Amino acid sequence: MTTVSSTSISTTLTTPTTLPGPIPAAHGPQPGMRLRELVFGAACAAAVRAAARLGVADALGETPATAAELAAALQCEQQPLQRLLRALSCYGIFTETEDGTFVHTEMSRLLREDDPHSLRYIALWCTExxxxxxxxxxxxxxxxxxxxxxxxxxxxxxxxxxxxxxxxxxxxxxxxxxxxxxxxxxxxxxxxxxxxxxxxxxxxxxxxxxxxxxxxxxxxxxxxxxxxxxxxxxxxxxxxxxxxxxxxxxxxxxxxxxxxxxxxxxxxxxxxxxxxxxxxxxxxxxxxxxxxxxxxxxxxxxxxxxxxxxxxxxxxxxxxxxxxxxxxxxxxxxxxxxxxxxxxxxxxxxxxxxxxxxxxxxx
Ligand SMILES: C[S@@+](CC[C@H](N)C(=O)[O-])C[C@H]1O[C@@H](n2cnc3c(N)ncnc32)[C@H](O)[C@@H]1O
Structure with missing residues (x-):
């Protein structure tokens, strides 16, 4: 399993403005789109698993970080990591800010190993x-x-x-x-x-x-x-x-x-x-x-x-x-x-x- 430095990324960026995210339909997605989303449930589970194994949540600290900074800390490729983070953001796991940095959400914090209510190993277990x-x-x-x-x-x-x-x-x-x-x-x-x-x-x-x-x-x-x-x-x-x-x-x-x-x-x-x-x-x-x-x-x-x-x-x-x-x-x-x-x-x-x-x- 990838080992992540215990030092979370820290930048000098100021408090970010988070993007509004995908524009929700008045009453959520239409049944056809909802079903399409549901049958891609494996993609969501795989994305959470990948983030947990890579240690993305552990690498992201309290300050916003770009995908490039995270990729450098995690020793992986920037573009695929950005795509992974964007996919997870759709589910409220991490959020992308207006300036393209990423910050934690309540759910992404639960993927940190040191969170007192950590679900990192539960996430891995359910996707072994x-x-x-x-x-x-x-x-x-x-x-x-x-x-x-x-x-x-x-x-x-x-x-x-x-x-x-x-x-x-x-x-x-x-x-x-x-x-x-x-x-x-x-x-x-x-x-x-x-x-x-x-x-x-x-x-x-x-x-x-x-x-x-x-x-x-x-x-x-x-x-x-x-x-x-x-x-x-x-x-x-x-x-x-x-x-x-x-x-x-x-x-x-x-x-x-x-x-x-x-x-x-x-x-x-x-x-x-x-x-x-x-x-x-x-x-x-x-x-x-x-x-x-x-x-x-x-x-x-x-x-x-x-x-x-x-x-x-x-x-x-x-x-x-x-x-x-x-x-x-x-x-x-x-x-x-x-x-x-x-x-x-x-x-x-x-x-x-x-x-x-x-x-x-x-x-
Ligand atoms: C879902 S865990 C529950 C553990 C614990 N009771 C709890 O709630 O935290 C199931 C447990 O059953 C144990 N187990 C499985 N087969 C067993 C067996 N044949 N005899 C005794 N324990 C067994 C597993 O090793 C595991 O610790």
């Missing part, structure tokens, strides 16, 4: 090379109702990721880190851990949710279960020498095979999005491991109750393609919990895009 191989097979997946990943790559998605696509696995971990860190504090705020001595995060990624909970509750102990390659890179706070390490245990494993963890509360966040059989086995393993009365909190994005339907439904289709999975509706998630024998309690929003389903393991 394997996504471009599977999207053209969406009609096949709709016909068959299942993943196309095995046919395209000859193995399952996570095996491919960890065995053959190390950069993609790294991007995945960074993207999950971003989204976990952004939602971990919301989860810690929402969950009442009264009476909980041990909390387990099943498929907990690098353990950001767990670390937030342990930080908030100094007497609680935690267990992180995820695939071996993932727990090996767990949040440094949880690992040996980390400030929470004495209260944290790592369990490398496959939650579809077994969940050898005794806890008072099990968290399962953004996991039950794969195929139904994996969901069935994971929930059955939690129920088998847990004592009667233990709490199970399932946290998911919903496709039927979300203010961000375009994003959630796009993820839903990608899950169909890569793991034969799905984002859930409230009803489909409740059905799976009931099938596993869990007693469903309160269902509450965690934040604008996640819901928590409180369940109990019956006696």
């Amino acid at each position: 090379p394997w996504t471009w191989q599977v999207w053209p097979r969406l009609d096949d997946a709709v016909r068959s109702g299942g993943s196309v990943f095995q046919e395209v790559y000859g193995k399952g998605f996570f095996d491919y990721l960890h065995q053959d696509a190390h950069e993609s696995a790294h991007v995945f971990n960074r993207a999950m880190t971003t989204s976990s860190m952004q939602s971990a504090l919301d989860v810690a705020d929402l969950l009442d851990l009264t009476g909980v001595s041990v909390v387990a995060d099943i498929g907990g990624g690098q353990g950001h949710v767990l670390a937030s909970l342990l930080e908030k509750h100094p007497t609680v102990r935690g267990v992180l279960l995820d695939l071996p390659g993932v727990v090996a890179k767990a949040d440094p706070r949880l690992r040996e020498g980390g400030q929470l390490a004495e209260r944290a245990a790592m369990v490398p494993g496959d939650c579809r095979q077994a969940i050898p963890v005794e806890a008072d509360m099990y968290i399962i966040k953004n996991i039950l999005e794969w195929d139904d059989e994996s969901t069935r086995r994971t929930l059955a393993n939690v129920v088998a491991a847990a004592r009667p009365g233990a709490r199970v909190v399932i946290i998911e994005n919903l496709v039927d109750d979300s203010p961000s339907m375009k994003f959630t439904t796009a993820m839903d289709l990608l899950l169909l393609l890569n793991v034969g999975g799905a984002k859930h509706t409230k009803h489909s998630l409740c059905t799976r919990m009931e099938d596993a024998g869990l007693l469903i309690g309160e269902i509450r929003p965690v934040n604008a895009y996640l819901h928590a389903f409180e369940c109990t393991v019956p006696g």
